[in-house]
Amino acid sequence: AQSVSQHNHHVILSEAASLELGCNYSYGGTVNLFWYVQYPGQHLQLLLKYFSGDPLVKGIKGFEAEFIKSKFSFNLRKPSVQWSDTAEYFCAVNALGGGYQKVTFGTGTKLQVIP
Amino acid sequence: EAQVTQNPRYLITVTGKKLTVTCSQNMNHEYMSWYRQDPGLGLRQIYYSMNVEVTDKGDVPEGYKVSRKEKRNFPLILESPSPNQTSLYFCASRVWGGGTTDTQYFGPGTRLTVL
Numbered sequence A: 001a002q003s004v005s006q007h008n009h010h011v012i013l014s015e016a017a018s019l020e021l022g023c024n025y026s027y028g029g030t031v032n033l034f035w036y037v038q039y040p041g042q043h044l045q046l047l048l049k050y051f052s053g054d055p056l057v058k059g060i061k062g063f064e065a066e067f068i069k070s071k072f073s074f075n076l077r078k079p080s081v082q083w084s085d086t087a088e089y090f091c092a093v094n095a096l097g098g099g100y101q102k103v104t105f106g107t108g109t110k111l112q113v114i115p
Numbered sequence B: 001e002a003q004v005t006q007n008p009r010y011l012i013t014v015t016g017k018k019l020t021v022t023c024s025q026n027m028n029h030e031y032m033s034w035y036r037q038d039p040g041l042g043l044r045q046i047y048y049s050m051n052v053e054v055t056d057k058g059d060v061p062e063g064y065k066v067s068r069k070e071k072r073n074f075p076l077i078l079e080s081p082s083p084n085q086t087s088l089y090f091c092a093s094r095v096w097g098g099g100t101t102d103t104q105y106f107g108p109g110t111r112l113t114v115l
Helices: none
Strands: A003-005 A011-014 A019-021 A024-026 A030-036 A044-050 A056-058 A064-068 A073-078 A088-097 A109-114 B006-008 B010-013 B020-023 B031-038 B042-051 B054-057 B074-079 B087-094 B105-106 B110-112
Touching: A003 A088, A011 A019, A011 A056, A019 A109, A030 A064, A030 A073, A030 B054, A044 A056, A044 A064, A064 B087, A073 A088, A073 B006, A073 B110, B006 B087, B010 B020, B020 B110
Parallel strands: A011 A109, B010 B110
Antiparallel strands: A003 A024, A019 A073, A030 A044, A030 A088, A056 A064, A064 A073, A088 A109, B006 B020, B020 B074, B031 B042, B031 B087, B042 B054, B087 B105, B087 B110
16 A cells, blocks of 8 residues: 655744755555645645656746655755745655555645744 | 535534535546545545445545535535544545546535534
8 A cells, every 4th residue: 555754744944945845655656646735724735746757847836846766755845935835735645556546645744934 | 616615614513413514526527535634644535436426435434424426526424423533624526537637626624523
């Protein structure tokens, strides 16, 4: 069964600092990978997704993520964070081959950006 | 506007009193699912449905029921709620079959408190 690990539970950064949030998954086959963001009091929104091709994926709001297959990782990055990026970020994996039924989420990383 | 709606948004109830949380989507998606979100545990899938009259258990189905009589609706039923079902619940819909269009759309959430 697939699983997802987000090792950073709570990250505090100052505005303009660079961000990298870790995401590792366990599944030996082909995967689709996602990052979602949840702003306070809101539902989840898709930031970016990887299916195939270029392992460096660009999403909305200046976020990007890099899929490194050998490391089973899909880390999220942003060169310069803003106060409005304060939110909770979830990595998710859809393991292919077993059908498209299930998307497994990580436990989330809370990002707090200090002005 | 493409959206997933849930009702009610907030609900406080007592142990054992049956309740239903409704979910509806207007995107003609085949796949719908229910998640619960708890602090430190991320999102965990309760049930999913791949089409009308086709449902299956997710990771944490105990204490919940679902039905899918129409494509657009996927209600979550708690026959006898207990305090450990106090949580934030999200409904989501998704295009079945994966591929590059694979994206889940989340509803606004239902915050349930069981006393």
